[in-house]
Ligand code: GTP
């Protein structure tokens with residue numbers, strides 16, 4: 001099973017889309033391992049988007065992602081990295097298909113409601129950046145979901 005980092009961005013939180021997004025991932029049969037509403041500082045944001053540090057929109061991107069609370073989550077499931085990117089949809093609103101989260105809810109390239117890791121390596125790095133190694137290990141593979149819900 002794979003794990004991925006999914007984040008409702010500040011625009012999605014402000015628009016009340018957290019529940020809608022959780023619902024879609026639950027309906028797909030994925031398992032929520034961790035979640036937290038948090039406002040992140042520029043250091044965490046810059047590390048998260050480090051692959052874009054030389055892009056002209058990097059400053060704007062960091063301003064946006066630190067502009068209000070995000071809802072950070074760790075989800076687990078079969079091929080979840082690839083499947084969640086399909087559920088999220090393309091970055092550009094003109095290309096995001098109806099039925100995808102961005103296709104249904106996003107109208108700009110910059111403020112596009114949701115982030116999802118694009119590879120195993122970035123998932124691992126992003127989960128650690130937002131939740132740290134300790135919290136990540138709390139949701140261990142042999143720790144059953146039924147037990148987790150009753151805690
Ligand atoms: P993420 O899941 O957020 O990483 O989106 P993505 O993988 O679909 O797109 P990418 O990694 O290429 O870009 C990261 C984020 O930068 C996008 O989701 C947008 O929020 C933002 N972004 C991309 N292009 C632009 C742009 O031209 N201007 C601005 N202001 N932001 C942009």
Ligand code: MG
Pocket residue numbers: 118
């Ligand atoms: Mg990306």
